[in-house]
Amino acid sequence: MARRRQAVTIKHVAADANVSLQTVSRVINDGSNVRPEMKSRVQASIDKLGYVPSIAAQRMSGSRSYLILAINDRERTIADWRARQGTDWVDQMLFGGMLKCAEYGYRLIFELVDTHNDHVERELQAAFAALQPDGVILTPPHSDNPQIVRFLSEQHIPFVRIGSLGDGGGIPLSMDDEGSARMATQYLLDKGHRSIGFIAGSAEYSLSEWRVAGWRGAMAGAGLPTDGLLAAGDFSYGSGERAARLLLDRESRPTAIVASNDQMALATLETARELGLVVPDDLSLISFDNTPLVHFTQPPLTAVDQPIAATASKAVELIIAMQKSEKAPDALTVVSADLVERGSVAAGPAQLHD
Amino acid sequence: MARRRQAVTIKHVAADANVSLQTVSRVINDGSNVRPEMKSRVQASIDKLGYVPSIAAQRMSGSRSYLILAINDRERTIADWRARQGTDWVDQMLFGGMLKCAEYGYRLIFELVDTHNDHVERELQAAFAALQPDGVILTPPHSDNPQIVRFLSEQHIPFVRIGSLGDGGGIPLSMDDEGSARMATQYLLDKGHRSIGFIAGSAEYSLSEWRVAGWRGAMAGAGLPTDGLLAAGDFSYGSGERAARLLLDRESRPTAIVASNDQMALATLETARELGLVVPDDLSLISFDNTPLVHFTQPPLTAVDQPIAATASKAVELIIAMQKSEKAPDALTVVSADLVERGSVAAGPAQLHD
DNA sequence: ATGAAAGCGCTAACAG
């Protein structure tokens, strides 16, 4: 390969505009301390020559790298890719994160990291040494991984922790899991349901307990008990089956169930069918996440839409803002979720008896 | 932000191993012209210090950037992301491309580019100036965009053109569209079908016509006519509906249909239902792509699996190989596709009359 | 408000 050189560099621009390199650099960056007329002259040369700075050179000179690392769980991500069940977490991360990056001239780089791994720090160190990103987006369950959080804190780099309360550094960013679960439960209560089961997600994810808390809160608010209505799951289809069976085999089974993700909702749907229950007539069902499969079930699932794209977009904004201001936002940032009504919820007993 | 420096650089390694920078550099790279004992001494220091080279510095010094650009169509990609129908093209590209990159210490950067845009060249130029990638993966319809191909040729950089025959430069890489369509058609012929309709994809994609050619070839091989059995589509659901109606409203309707992608197959399925036809009893159906939705239809769709991950992986391999060898492979590389049998194909008339 | 000089981490080119 021939030794590649930059086609047009800051030198060309400087020569064309008849100014020093420094002035061009100032115009490219904050633009302070440059007379307006100089600025426009330089800008004209930049446009004329189609100059775009090399991020490698920018990074080399101790400035920004314009790279943001989005770190996801390797095991889970690869499993999802392999399964081809339509889980679109990665897509939505890109949708929100990448497009927002593009607005600011940044690039998003995806990185898969094993949580269950002694070498996490080593892995991260390698990625950092190679890329020197300006910021990092952490997704669950990494957001609460102490090793990762400690490492990032030491780097003195802005990092956003999605689905974490943020103790130990970094910028916490929540999708309002508790509020969403409360909303979904309240929605069922309003429809006349009184006995509402809940299938929890993996305890490895903090958001799992928040969702449980939201459901508990709504039930308590309506003066209803939750005994025997909570079943543990781990986000997998199999765990959803077991949890659904546990809830539905009871003498007085719930008339509605909220599942902590779509896979477990799908399992619940299937289990209900096996038990001869019709959704939504005999059992109302709300799922979490709103991945593509909710469109294709029979009936389509009413679901809490996890605003992944909006959250990723927000994460990028927070990182870029913090890079400039040097300080993190003082409050927890929350991106709220919506409930998408489809066909898996019917009126409950209380409403039917009206 | 404090001025960030590399924690451990080539200098530290050189000092630790008591050799020159150059020797360390040699060990990092090809490793030629270094005595084994030196090499292992240097390697020991590298491991001890956890040294990883900065790609920015490597790029600056005129070497590789270890960055590969995967270019996708902006409009279509964003539409898919927004629709959340489970199209997993991007995921599978990452699955194959990113993991293969990681094996070689490269990174994959996703880039969205508008095909229908006068500024394509400008867009590409900007991405190149900023990142200076070592190679590019082009996906349809960009693979046959003359402006893009010309620009990349001028960059003297290896680039792979997925779904293109490759006139005008670059490394062509095919998913064997013609062969797959022939295989799917032959599969239906073997099942006893004689009247097999075909719904074509957008003419903007070369692969659309290859798929048609495969179908034609199989039909011709069986001595069967294709008159009136070809319907045009553009990969959208709506176009699939129109095409299906055209084929199924005929006096003597086909007993089987091959659709050029899943969305159009889904539309065909729905159209058949509206016409009171049962799939697969009254109509057999094979779709192309094998995106997640095929699992969720009623019945699940028998489909040609587009090996996107394998293709992306191959693309990365080709780029890296070419970077080293300086020369492109002499023949068209083909990644072959499989037919995944599900529930949308039944025996046709010829077999039933046996 | 502008310019000049130094250096980031690495490798190509050239010596030895």
Added chain:
DNA sequence: CTGTTAGCGCTTTCAT
């Protein structure tokens, strides 16, 4: 086989 030198493109000092 190994070391030295120069320079990639840019930004940070530091002058003016």
